[in-house]
Amino acid sequence: MTGAAALAPATWKRPPLIADARLRWALCLGAAAYLVIGIGSLEVNWARLADGFERGGRFVLAFLQPDFTTRWDDIRRGFVESLTMTVTSTAIGVLLSIPVAIGAASNLAPRWIYSLCRGFVAVSRTLNEIIVAILLVAMFGFGPFAGFLTLTFATIGFMAKLLAEDIEEIAPDQLDALRATGAGFLQQLDFGVLSQVMPRLIGLSMYRLDINFRESAVIGIVGAGGVGDTLNTAMDRYEYDSAAAVILIIIAIVFAAEYSSGWLRKRIQ
Amino acid sequence: MLSLEGLQKRYPTGDLALRGVSLAVGAGEVLGLIGPSGAGKSTLIRCVNRLVEPSAGVIRLEGRDLAPLSGSGLRQARRQIGMIFQEFALVERLTVMENLLSGRLGYTGFWTSWFRRFDSADVARAFELLGRVGLTGMENKRADALSGGQRQRVGIARALMQDPRLLLVDEPTASLDPKTSRQVMRLIIDLCAERGLAAIVNIHDVVLATEFLPRIVGLRAGQVVYDGPAAGVDHDVLTRIYGDEDWTAITQRMDRQRGAGPADDAELEVQAA
Numbered sequence: 001m002t003g004a005a006a007l008a009p010a011t012w013k014r015p016p017l018i019a020d021a022r023l024r025w026a027l028c029l030g031a032a033a034y035l036v037i038g039i040g041s042l043e044v045n046w047a048r049l050a051d052g053f054e055r056g057g058r059f060v061l062a063f064l065q066p067d068f069t070t071r072w073d074d075i076r077r078g079f080v081e082s083l084t085m086t087v088t089s090t091a092i093g094v095l096l097s098i099p100v101a102i103g104a105a106s107n108l109a110p111r112w113i114y115s116l117c118r119g120f121v122a123v124s125r126t127l128n129e130i131i132v133a134i135l136l137v138a139m140f141g142f143g144p145f146a147g148f149l150t151l152t153f154a155t156i157g158f159m160a161k162l163l164a165e166d167i168e169e170i171a172p173d174q175l176d177a178l179r180a181t182g183a184g185f186l187q188q189l190d191f192g193v194l195s196q197v198m199p200r201l202i203g204l205s206m207y208r209l210d211i212n213f214r215e216s217a218v219i220g221i222v223g224a225g226g227v228g229d230t231l232n233t234a235m236d237r238y239e240y241d242s243a244a245a246v247i248l249i250i251i252a253i254v255f256a257a258e259y260s261s262g263w264l265r266k267r268i269q
Numbered sequence: 270m271l272s273l274e275g276l277q278k279r280y281p282t283g284d285l286a287l288r289g290v291s292l293a294v295g296a297g298e299v300l301g302l303i304g305p306s307g308a309g310k311s312t313l314i315r316c317v318n319r320l321v322e323p324s325a326g327v328i329r330l331e332g333r334d335l336a337p338l339s340g341s342g343l344r345q346a347r348r349q350i351g352m353i354f355q356e357f358a359l360v361e362r363l364t365v366m367e368n369l370l371s372g373r374l375g376y377t378g379f380w381t382s383w384f385r386r387f388d389s390a391d392v393a394r395a396f397e398l399l400g401r402v403g404l405t406g407m408e409n410k411r412a413d414a415l416s417g418g419q420r421q422r423v424g425i426a427r428a429l430m431q432d433p434r435l436l437l438v439d440e441p442t443a444s445l446d447p448k449t450s451r452q453v454m455r456l457i458i459d460l461c462a463e464r465g466l467a468a469i470v471n472i473h474d475v476v477l478a479t480e481f482l483p484r485i486v487g488l489r490a491g492q493v494v495y496d497g498p499a500a501g502v503d504h505d506v507l508t509r510i511y512g513d514e515d516w517t518a519i520t521q522r523m524d525r526q527r528g529a530g531p532a533d534d535a536e537l538e539v540q541a542a
Binding site for chain 1: 318344345346347348350351352356358359360361362363372375376379382383424427430431437
């Protein structure tokens, strides 16, 4: 009886991720303790919080009656600047990201170009847009040009990384087949790579257009022009109704971009 | 027309895939390359068009050594060597016509191919080949809309678009059902005969190989262990190539086949000679 059970046990438990039971429990208890101590260390200023709630309430009320008219000229100028910045930086960023992406794909680029391009991508993605904007505003002065450069820089890093990963996943046989016909390197890229990553390229570009528009509203706050500038000014003047108008328009544009890019991506699949 | 002398390939991992393979293929000769997985069959044919860099040895195509070539010299040599793949290796998002015309890339400038304004003679040739492989009217379909057999036909037509002297065929039937496999094999053999092409066909299916291919080369662990007529492949030869196994079922099928179709075999041998 016991012999048969030993040969074929009837119970089975999935082996735990961490084999050592003591280490497993120590990690769980440690995490719980850290959480308790962490919450205990927060200093909450309840008076300030109440104040903030009141201010937040005023802000929410302003949303119910946004004022599009009083500052319309400023708002319009801000949006035109932001949209210009968005479109130009996306277009140029995407164009520049293609060679970087090819350089950052390990199945196409030689080792040293690969390291160089991956390095550039890493730098571009490490630096947050706001930090880059502060730097570029200091270099090129206030205004949308600094914003344009910031967004272009960020676009290259973003697109090159995702596109390079896509390029690395393409079927190697198809490149071999093109190589076997005697096709040159650029022809291999055209027929073998571009054709395979095109839907992803268009989808990512649309997504980046969307991101760049939202970022253009943020980097305006540090002086890089655009609608962020308008929003910042409105907040500084406590004109919450104008600020609400700006935010509502941003939401509308982001929605429109979201739906149109979804539609476009479906079309090109 | 093709001769390999002492071809060796050592992969960076240290594996010696080819240990000095020497092989001569005559003009218009079609040979089957058989052997167990990992014997170096794929490596061997990929060394011929230098998709894999051989570590040592000579690859002579119509008198010219391909091993030292690079850049445009290599591209010109590759134009003369068509390749057919197991998984078809079509660019799936492109149309059938674009896949066919990609066989002309070695002859076409970059901007011409970028705008897809291929030479009208190339386009005419593509339509003609499309008809020859039985895909008339399919030119605007996307490659991923085709069935396996149809895709392999496009793969064959693409290789022929190059106007090659030699075909390298890597497991052409391994992804196809038995009936389609036979049709595709027959098509390849017929086209080689029509155009006087030499071909090296990697193939797993020994019965299919000995039926269609007059000359068989057996590869084991990177070395040629059999090189002779298909009729000479028997129990001993199979054991030499693949190792010990009960081969009776396969040898019986090969014997039956030889009994059933001597005329076909004789015809193929005449073409090979």
